[in-house]
Structures are given as structure tokens and as C-alpha cells.
Amino acid sequence: MTAVHVPGAPAISAGQLVSTSPATGAEAGRVPVTDPPDVTAAVDRARAAGQWWAGLGFTGRRERLLRWRSLLAQRIEQLAQLVHDEGGKPVADAIVEITTAIEHIDWAARNAGRVLGPRRVRSRLILAEFAGHLEYQPYGVIGVIGPWNYPVFTPVGSAAYALAAGNAVVFKPSEYTPTVGQWLVDSFAEVTPEHPVFSAVHGLGDVGAALCRSGVDKVAFTGSTATARKVMAACAESLTPVLIEAGGKDAMIVDSDADLDAAAEACVWGALTNAGQTCIGIERVYAVEPVYDAFVAKVVERAGRLTVGAEGADIGPITMPSQVDVIRRHIDDALARGGRAVLGGADAVQPPYVHPTVLVDVPEDSSAIREETFGPTVTVTRVRDADEAVHRANALSYGLGGSVFGRARAVAIARRLRSGMASVNSALTFAGMSTLPFGGVGDSGFGRIHGEDGLREFSRPKAITRRRARSLLPSMTFERTPADVARLVKAVKLMYGRR
Numbered sequence: 218m219t220a221v222h223v224p225g226a227p228a229i230s231a232g233q234l235v236s237t238s239p240a241t242g243a244e245a246g247r248v249p250v251t252d253p254p255d256v257t258a259a260v261d262r263a264r265a266a267g268q269w270w271a272g273l274g275f276t277g278r279r280e281r282l283l284r285w286r287s288l289l290a291q292r293i294e295q296l297a298q299l300v301h302d303e304g305g306k307p308v309a310d311a312i313v314e315i316t317t318a319i320e321h322i323d324w325a326a327r328n329a330g331r332v333l334g335p336r337r338v339r340s341r342l343i344l345a346e347f348a349g350h351l352e353y354q355p356y357g358v359i360g361v362i363g364p365w366n367y368p369v370f371t372p373v374g375s376a377a378y379a380l381a382a383g384n385a386v387v388f389k390p391s392e393y394t395p396t397v398g399q400w401l402v403d404s405f406a407e408v409t410p411e412h413p414v415f416s417a418v419h420g421l422g423d424v425g426a427a428l429c430r431s432g433v434d435k436v437a438f439t440g441s442t443a444t445a446r447k448v449m450a451a452c453a454e455s456l457t458p459v460l461i462e463a464g465g466k467d468a469m470i471v472d473s474d475a476d477l478d479a480a481a482e483a484c485v486w487g488a489l490t491n492a493g494q495t496c497i498g499i500e501r502v503y504a505v506e507p508v509y510d511a512f513v514a515k516v517v518e519r520a521g522r523l524t525v526g527a528e529g530a531d532i533g534p535i536t537m538p539s540q541v542d543v544i545r546r547h548i549d550d551a552l553a554r555g556g557r558a559v560l561g562g563a564d565a566v567q568p569p570y571v572h573p574t575v576l577v578d579v580p581e582d583s584s585a586i587r588e589e590t591f592g593p594t595v596t597v598t599r600v601r602d603a604d605e606a607v608h609r610a611n612a613l614s615y616g617l618g619g620s621v622f623g624r625a626r627a628v629a630i631a632r633r634l635r636s637g638m639a640s641v642n643s644a645l646t647f648a649g650m651s652t653l654p655f656g657g658v659g660d661s662g663f664g665r666i667h668g669e670d671g672l673r674e675f676s677r678p679k680a681i682t683r684r685r686a687r688s689l690l691p692s693m694t695f696e697r698t699p700a701d702v703a704r705l706v707k708a709v710k711l712m713y714g715r716r
């Protein structure tokens with residue numbers, strides 16, 4: 218396997234993938250690289266393991282998953298430290314991330330049987346002599362491909378639901394966070410030592426590509442929109458279904474009756490947590506004219522208080538060295554086109570750190586407004602009213618999440634956002650609510666993780682009809698008579714022919 222090595226990025230050395238701290242460059246961990254041909258062997262092993270796992274039933278799987286959840290909760294500080302060491306994220310943010318993942322494991326484990334288990338389905342007058350049965354059966358093996366920015370939350374969001382549904386999972390973590398991925402797999406193996414129900418394959422993008430072609434029954438991809446296209450193309454070769462959780466450019470709308478302090482607090486957190494490397498991060502704000510100036514002042518005041526650094530700071534380093542160039546380009550482009558930095562700006566980029574940057578008067582066609590920045594920057598744009606805010610928020614091909622601050626119209630505005638999710642008077646909160654589906658529209662992807670939809674995403678509906686009586690109106694048989702057909706016509710007209 219060959220790879221072009223970017224300074225500061227993970228490297229492959231003697232068959233091992235070596236990840237480094239983005240803050241210090243020190244080695245954070247190493248895992249053995251999986252040769253692409255061996256990916257198929259891992260999937261074959263997972264397939265056999267999956268049959269055993271499916272055989273445990275909802276109750277058996279629930280018990281294992283709850284034990285895994287407990288293990289994560291008991292070792293939350295250890296895992297948070299690893300997330301910090303490998304990805305640079307502040308430990309407190311890692312704790313919040315892992316807490317959310319634990320919540321999802323718990324909910325998926327407890328609810329899979331209720332949501333997916335066999336049930337009777339009512340029949341109607343047509344075919345009333347048949348009973349309907351429905352259940353959701355596992356696919357078999359799910360290939361999970363994950364990003365580095367939330368190395369626990371994102372894979373668990375797919376894996377916990379896929380496992381609860383009865384699938385085995387083969388996971389390809391990001392090359393930037395392989396040790397965290399291996400930690401998740403190893404901890405699961407502690408509660409399920411019998412078979413490799415949840416396993417990992419490691420390496421660069423070619424290993425992810427091999428996973429798409431390995432014979433998995435479905436791929437759950439979380440990552441950039443550009444890679445999502447490659448994943449879909451590879452999966453198209455074998456008609457392997459895909460779930461795509463891709464990038465975003467989420468907007469916040471601040472209406473005239475918003476609590477401005479709460480809005481500013483949520484904006485600063487939603488935009489700058491994890492140094493802005495958040496798929497559902499707030500990257501654009503549209504604030505209505507009457508509250509615009511006061512809102513901007515409050516955002517600048519709060520964001521200006523944040524500390525930046527390796528240890529104990531609010532904002533850590535940029536994990537992927539190449540992302541610094543993207544962030545710099547967006548800031549430069551905004552400023553060159555007449556935008557102003559009311560906090561930070563061009564000087565804010567000090568690799569591996571980027572200091573909080575608030576941009577105003579940025580034209581709508583600039584890259585800072587149109588492209589995913591994935592850095593601790595946010596644009597705030599003055600708009601006439603909520604209608605204009607919605608129009609601008611919806612103008613991009615992305616549609617992941619969003620946030621609305623206001624009172625009277627806030628929920629109505631949230632419903633009009635072209636996005637899979639929105640939070641009213643908060644930011645990002647939908648991600649932590651295990652009962653709600655998570656996913657986007659347009660360039661942000663399709664399919665859903667989390668909640669009941671998330672469980673069904675990893676299952677095939679199995680529909681069964683069972684005869685319970687003789688057919689009074691036989692139709693699906695060559696034994697039917699012309700009189701039967703005539704009665705059918707009469708019945709159809711009676712039942713459905715009226716206006």
C-alpha cells in the first residue's frame with residue numbers, strides 16, 4: 218500500500234497506521250493496516266459472527282449492548298483522554314460526545330425489540346381473509362465508514378443501531394482516529410468475546426473503498442460529500458445499499474423576539490465547539506435587522522472570551538492539517554469580497570490552531586457562506602425578516618441541521634428549513650436525542666441514524682400474509698369465475714368509486 222504523506226497527518230510505517238496528536242505531533246497510537254484483500258476476509262468472518270449474533274434475539278443482544286454501554290460509562294475518562302490525544306478535541310467536549318454515544322447505545326438496545334420485532338398488521342376489506350405480519354430482519358453485515366471529527370459519536374450512531382437490529386458490523390475508522398475506533402471494537406469484544414460481531418479494518422481511503430466492494434449488505438458512510446459520491450459509485454457496482462451522512466453548512470436564524478443572550482451563547486457553542494469541526498456546526502447566522510447589532514456584539518463578546526490551546530482550553534487544534542488551508546481560504550475570500558472580521562480574521566490562522574473568527578457583511582456567493590469551512594468561524598448576516606432568513610438558509614445544496622431562536626414563529630420557521638433536523642432555542646441538541654432520527658437532505662446525504670428510523674435503516678422489512686379464511690371474493694386465482702370478477706368490479710366501485 219502506498220500513500221502520500223502530509224506532514225502532521227497519520228503515516229503508515231511497517232504495516233502499521235500511526236496516528237499523531239494534532240497539537241504536538243507526538244504519536245497517539247498505532248494499529249495494524251488491513252490489506253484491501255483482507256477486508257473481504259474480515260467481512261466473511263463477520264457474516265458468520267452475525268448469524269450467531271442474530272440468533273441471540275433482541276433480549277440477548279440488549280443484554281450485551283447494555284453491558285457495553287456500562288463499560289463505556291465506567292471508562293468515560295479513559296476514552297475521552299484518547300479522543301483528546303488522537304484528535305485534539307478538549308477532554309470536556311470528548312466527555313459530552315461519549316455521553317451522547319452512551320445514550321444512543323442504551324436507547325437502541327432497549328427499543329430494538331419494540332420497533333423491529335414481529336407484529337400483526339391490520340388487513341382491510343380487500344384481502345380481509347388474510348392476516349398481515351411484519352417484522353424487520355437484519356441485513357447481515359453492515360460496513361460502517363467513519364470520520365475523525367466525532368470518532369465515538371458518529372460510528373456508534375450507526376453501529377449501535379445496526380448491532381441492536383441484529384447485524385454484525387465491520388468498521389473502517391478514519392485514518393486520523395484509528396485508535397479510538399479500535400478501542401470501541403475492543404471494548405465491545407469484552408462483552409461479546411465469542412465471535413467478531415463488531416470488528417475494525419484500518420488504513421487509508423483504499424481500505425474504505427475495499428469495504429464498499431467486500432460484499433457487505435449495506436454501507437453506512439459518514440464523511441464528506443465528495444467521498445460520499447465515491448462510496449455510492451463503488452456500492453452501485455453491486456447494488457449495495459448505502460446510508461449517507463455527509464457534510465453540512467448549517468444556518469441559525471435569529472428572529473426579532475429571540476432571547477439574544479441565549480442565542481449568542483448557542484451560536485458561539487454551535488459554531489466553535491470542537492474548533493468548528495462539526496458536521497452540524499453553525500457556520501452561518503441570519504439575524505433580523507432589529508436585533509442584528511445587539512446579537513453580533515453579544516457573539517463577539519462571548520467568542521472573544523474563549524481560550525485556544527492544547528490542554529484545558531475551550532478550542533483545540535485543527536485535526537487535519539490540510540483543513541487549515543480551507544479555513545484560511547474562506548476567511549481570505551470573505552475579507553477580499555468586502556466582508557469584515559469583527560473577531561479574529563486572517564491573523565486568527567496559526568496552525569495547528571485557528572482562533573475564533575466572526576465575519577460580517579460577507580457576500581452570499583463567497584466560499585465562507587457556500588462551502589463547508591469546518592473551522593472555528595461563523596458568518597453573521599443582517600436580513601430584513603424571517604422570510605429572507607429562511608430563503609437564504611435554504612439557498613445551498615447542503616441541508617443537514619439548523620437552529621432557530623425566537624418565540625412566536627420559531628417552530629414554524631424551523632419547519633420551513635430545508636434540512637433533516639433543526640433545534641429551536643438551542644443548537645445541535647437534536648444529535649443527542651436518541652428518540653429522534655438524524656440525517657440530512659441534498660448534499661448532506663440521505664437515510665437516517667438514531668431513533669426508530671435509525672433502527673429500521675439497518676433492517677429489511679419482512680412482510681408476510683397468512684390466510685385465515687376462505688376468500689369470499691376470489692381474485693388472485695385462475696379459479697375465479699366471471700361472476701367473481703363482476704362482483705369485484707361492483708365492490709371496487711362501491712368502496713372507491715365515490716367522489
Ligand code: NDP
Nearest residue numbers: 364365390391392421422425426440441444462463464496
Ligand atoms: P472523509 O470523507 O475524508 O472521510 C470519511 C471516511 O471515508 C474516512 O474513514 C476515510 O478514510 C474514508 N474514505 C476515504 N476515501 C474513501 C473511499 N474512496 N471509499 C470509501 N471510504 C473512503 O471525511 P472526514 O473524515 O474528513 O470527515 C469530515 C466530513 O465528515 C465533513 O464533511 C463532515 O461534515 C462530515 N461529517 C458528517 C456527519 C453527519 O452525520 N452528517 C458527522 C460527522 C462528519 P481515511 O480517513 O483513511 O481517508
